[in-house]
Amino acid sequence: MTPEDLYRYDVNGYLLLEGAIAPDELARLNARIDVWEERALEVFCAKSAGENQEVRYDDVVNQEESLVELAANPVVLPHIREMVERPRLKSTWIAFKWRGGQTTLHSNHTPSVTCNFYHFNGQIRHNLLNLMYALHDIEPGGGGLKVVPGSHKANYPRARGDDVSDLLVELSMKAGDVLLFSHDIAHCSKNESDDIRRTVMYTYCPGVIANSFGGDGLYERIFETAPEGSWLKYLTRRPNGFRETYPQPPELDAVVDAVRCAGV
Ligand SMILES: O=C(O)CCC(=O)C(=O)O
Structure with missing residues (x-):
């Protein structure tokens, strides 16, 4: 993440990445999601x-192969690596919102356990980062x-x-943009147009937090087939308290360089 991104994310609680x-x-994805x-x-x-x-479908990575790599x-x-400690994939879903489709205002902001919400500790830390x-x-x-x-x-x-x-x-x-936001931010949405809003959500939590749906082995199949040493494998590992169940891949400089070379 650039210093500009870090400043904006920390101040606002969200960041839009285009393309x-x-x-x-x-x-390719949209052709698959047409079926859904x-x-x-x-x-x-x-x-x-x-x-x-x-209409919302939960746990879609286990049902729609084309969404796994994302x-x-x-x-x-x-961004995930920077802002979530020992990140894991927590939940995924597709949502279709027709006119009137809405999510009411909510947030996780319950600062009762200090390690369990957005905070800054020399580095941004999340309990739940939504993409x-x-x-x-x-x-x-x-x-x-x-x-x-x-x-x-917010303090109040x-x-x-x-x-x-x-x-x-x-x-x-x-289409193709991703919005990163802290689930501690107050947020809501309502479609007031005739377009069908089509989104796919991925949420990430620290390794100590359990999955939203299913048990600890929710992503076992993806984990088993993901390449050894890959971030996909790491993100889909089982939670196990403060103990890691798979080694975190090296820093992401190489990944970022590869993305830049590919012109993404
Ligand atoms: O789909 C939306 O507009 C809201 C999503 C949401 O509330 C959430 O990710 O917690």
Whole structure:
């Protein structure tokens, strides 16, 4: 991460990286995700008007092979490595949001256990770093994440019933962009357009934290088949308290250089 990125992320609690998925890869992924959207459309059509107009599929890396490699996307590995201690993949999901589809305002910001939330300790540390990839453009009003910048470091809790709409900033994205954000930031979204918002999420936690779904062996199959010494293997290892279950690959300079040479 550059000093500019670090400053912005620390102050705001989020960072948008443009073009994190190469165009040909994006087209390949979207062709696969079209199939999921067809499935989702059936669920959406069965919803009543009062329901949340969102269809979400959890744990997608175990169901959609084309999404596995993105878990260790070389464009974002330096950010994950920098900001999460002994990182692990925690959860993944695809979400389709139609008009009215929303996620209500929430955050993890509960500074009751000091090692368990966003903090700075000579280095940015997260309990939960979220990566939201836009697979289609998300125009203003199209369900882009709305955040309260800086709220990941708030010292006062949000007052009950305060919708903080005066503080919310909506983040539009282009297809292939990735939005990194601390789950301690107050965030929400609502699609108020006729476009279907199509996103895929990957979340990362320190090695000591368990998976959101399934047991410790949730990513066993991916771990077993990932190349020895790879970041994919490391990120999908089992949690085991403070003890590592697989060695962390070397620093990412070589990865970053390779990405630069490839012109990503
Ligand atoms: O899909 C969204 O807009 C919100 C995602 C979210 O709330 C989260 O990652 O915690």
